[in-house]
Amino acid sequence: MRSRRLFARGALILGLVFLYAPIVSLIVFSFNNSRLVTVWDSVHSPTLKWYGTLVHNGQILDAAWLSIRIALTAASCSVVLGTLAGFALARFSQFRGRLLLAGMTTAPIVMPEVITGLSLLLLFVALEQLIGWPRGLGAVTIALAHITFCMAYVTVVVQSRLTGFDESLEEAAMDLGARPATVFLRVTLPLILPAIASGWLLAFTLSWDDLVITQFVAGPGSSTLPMVIFSKVRFGVTPDVNALATILVLIVATGIVLSTIWMRYQQRRRERDEQLAAAANL
């Protein structure tokens, strides 16, 4: 028992080092003065000069702004569609197209991105030929593509939350006279709101992050942040990308750490309440 646990612990530590070493090195070298990112220039470092160049890089700022707008749109739309799909899958026992919907919501998650990207691009081209819409490729087609693969993730999150909670809550609401729409708005929705929120965040991150599908459907005019980064790093390392990465990593890390702390606080308070209630059992 001992040896196995020690082995597993060791692997865990090794794995965490493996996961974090690249990120740490990325951050460290963002303060390096040298253009040769990985050779530490101990005379002039640490420096914030790459952060300075970043602020004046119009291409990166434009791309970041486009990415944010697309990610906001994609996250918001995919949350609506994904919640509908997750609700249908979790709550409607049998309906026509159930297997189809179940299949179409899990497949995009594992589908190689080149295939999804190519197929969406060919769809948009065919649509334009047929009905004249969308006119050319750009932000609209990127957003449509992102909504499609993001909603798959939201569906899974919402569906698993709904399968996890007691269906008798919804039945109780109906029994007390609430019509299906009221049941959803007053009982189901507030209860799955945390899942929807994390689905939204997940969708935002995925959209913000996507490169391959976006490259297919972006067209020549619009470049998202990942596309700009990719074109820069394709032929080697550049120090301003390190600075950009550091900023992004810090934002995400702060968000995740804060939300984890908040969730643990809520959990603790709840446990304390439950203990008090049990102690006062009369």
Added chain:
Amino acid sequence: MSDPNSAYVSLSGVTKRFGDFTAVDSVSLDIRRGEIFCLLGGSGSGKTTLLRMLAGFDTPSAGTIRIDGADMSAIPPYERPVNMMFQSYALFPHMSVEKNVAFGLEQEGERREQIRRKVGEILELVKMSGFGTRKPHQLSGGQRQRVALARALVKRPKLLLLDEPLAALDRKLREHTQFELLNIQQRLGVTFIVVTHDQEEAMTLGTRLGVMNHGRIVQVGSPADIYESPATRFVADFIGSVNMFEGQVRGGTDGAGAYIESAELGCTLRAERCERLTAGATVWTAIRPERINIGRQPPAQSGGSAENAVRGTVREIAYMGDMSIYLVQLASGRMLRVTLPNITRGAERALARGESVWLSWHGSSPVVLTE
């Protein structure tokens, strides 16, 4: 509906199939206004499915359900004059006690002060007045049960469905709550339909019981009817404990009852109360453990060989406090269960393991069952 004895809830031929599985099998049943009807059965007997069809969560595959004369087939749960108390209580975790109770009234679009008054009244009735602002997770099990009851009663339904209302409470609390439930039912005059697997709960709560097995109602009657005159071997065995013997009917039925020969028992059984039986037919005779006398001497009237008396050896004694259980082995090897109340405190008349004893019973005690 002027006749108070007419059926308030009426089921006819109600059947529910899930694929190949028949959960409820053509149940027909009338429930009267103001009574507490207990559906009693083991798990998988179909009692919960029947309750869910009454509430409208499941639709019958066949048959009709009428409540107060109206056909419920096309009525969704939110339009039925029925409320339900769920086994899990199903309190909305994100709403306070008050909000939970007010939920049903809000659906009716009642005025706010009226809602507040009704919520206050009903919380008072279930003795939860001070807890209005608490969230469900801040309540103990017993408190949650009372909030669930208040929420189901606040709309003053004519019919309340209760799914295992006491199952989640511990033993002490259960007894107390049971009487409180009866009290509230009488004060409000609501018709209760209670689903339970606990026969004790069913006996104390129910004015009538319906015993279910394999999706069918096997017997309907008052608690005493069901206990004293079970209709089938299943019911006899399911309610309380019973000693059951297979035997053949000898001769016919005469003025003194029927005579049954049972090799297992080793004596002739005389059963005073029974239906007309055909001679030679195989029947089963059930005798409750507390209806059997146990003693060292042969019973007064039998000369040692007559009917309704056998000899046996005490094999096991279990002292339960208020009573003792004796397992007595007969000559055939069959074990018989006998219970005696411990009326006196001393142990001077106590039987010992291995002692030879006489068992006897009155002719009115055996119940003869043909199925």
Added chain:
Amino acid sequence: MRLSARTGRRLVAGIPILWLLVLFLIPFVIVFRISIADVRLAIPPYTPLVSWHHGAGHLELHWDAYQFLFTDPLYVSSYLYSLKVAAVSTLCCLALGYPMAYAIARAGPGTRPLLLMLIVLPFWTSFLLRVYAWIGLLNNNGVINNVLLYLGVIRQPLALMQTDFAVYIGIVYSYLPFMILPLYANLEKHDLALLEAAADLGARPWRAFLAVTLPQSLPGIFAGALLVFIPAVGEYVIPTLLGRPDQLMIGRVLSDEFFENRDWPVASAVAIVMLALLVVPILLLQRLERRQLGAQ
């Protein structure tokens, strides 16, 4: 206006079904349709499905792209290489991920959420930037080589970049959470009393593990392996940034056919064949997930 419950249900299920039909399923039909067209210099750059001669329609079915795919060794070797890379990476992910998931599942209830957060956190940061970080580590004058040179372990920098090794590292690194999470979800549910029972019956720890824990965790292993294997086959970014220039993975081939050669039919055929290779693993994964949801 009040919708009937039935109409409401139809809308709830119908809207996402319609969306996915148009933007997920129909596109595959279009891809297939273009894979059986021929290239031409026009917009769009492929032949139509039906051509008109003398008032009569002729179906234009060209299987040239597929023929090309199976005769040109470039494509066959790319497919095989992609399958090999995906398989090896999946095994490496499993070898590293299983003990990690096991350690998290057996950690104290207080530290478990923290460890899970540490596993998931990189996943929330940019995938592209995390792959990029490895360039800085693996380069000839990168961190690893510099450290090894400094320590005197090596005299010449090791050629780590643009190798199979770099691709494996990149894939394992990027997909590790997909392996760990389903494994953890499975291992966490195990009843530890079973291991105690096995120990009580005289099984040594490793035997108890092999006889009790491992068979029970098979669904987790399969789910994790499929979640890594399927997207890894079509991986584009990792081999492009870290991999060999002389041996392309099929995702890169597809992209090059499309963007560089502008040969839409061949690119489509490449996609269709890749899809055909992945259909069985995808269906397996879906069956596994359905069963898991059913078990809840």
